[in-house]
Amino acid sequence: MQKQDEKVTVKLENAAIERSKAVDSAVLGKYNLWRRENENVNSDSTVRLMRDQIIMSKVYVSIAKSKNKLDLQQELQIRLKEIQQALGESTADSGLPHSASEKIKEMGKVLSKAREQLFDCKLVTGKLRAMLQTSEEQVRRLKKQSMFLSQLAAKTIPYSIHCLSLRLTIQYYLLPQEKRKFPRSENLENPNLYHYALFSDNVLAASVVVNSTIMNAKVI
Secondary structure (H helix, E strand, O other), rough: OOOHHHHHHHHHHHHHHHHOOOOOOOOOEEEEEOOEOOOOOOOOOOHHHHHHHHHHHHHHHHHHHOOOOOOHHHHHHHHHHHHHHHHHHOHHHHOOOOOOHHHHEEEEHHHHHHHHHHHOHHHHHHHHHHHHHHHHHHHHHHHHHHHHHHHHHHOOOOOOOOOOHHHHHHHHHHHHHHHHHHOOOOHHHOOOOOOOOOOOOOOOHHHHHHHHHHOOOOOO
């Protein structure tokens, strides 16, 4: 199992470094960490490469600090900040700035230097596992927070509208038979009119949409 982890780590580093050297500044999104993909507007291969570089640079920053390689640590931190700024909130290659490819190449050079001076497969694997565990804990914490906020929102809704859809259904069926008929029901099957179907479990929001549509519709 340990040998397999070491092979994966080496593969990750080699790919991140070599691909970063091969990035074409004129064509973003053409190179991926694992495979070459067809170009398309929504490609995210370069974005994923940058994220992988960020992960590896954080690992080497930690190792450089522990081994007192302060110059290399500082260089890694500078390149890390640059590539994080270039990546920003982008989720597709089309959202990256033109300078992204140059930042990737520079980061690739620093990662290559870091590997030559700091590479320790066991240590790198341990750092990656620690980062993974931290990320998983953060996801669990955010899920708990989301669940709490959802429950809090449910409790702040007035009790009178908790079962509004059920209450409206009951009230409808308590109406006399003649009042259950829709006014101008012949329009429901009129092919000359536009017919809309609205599906929602939010009765209040649906009623707002319906009332707005009725108010702005032309009466025939």
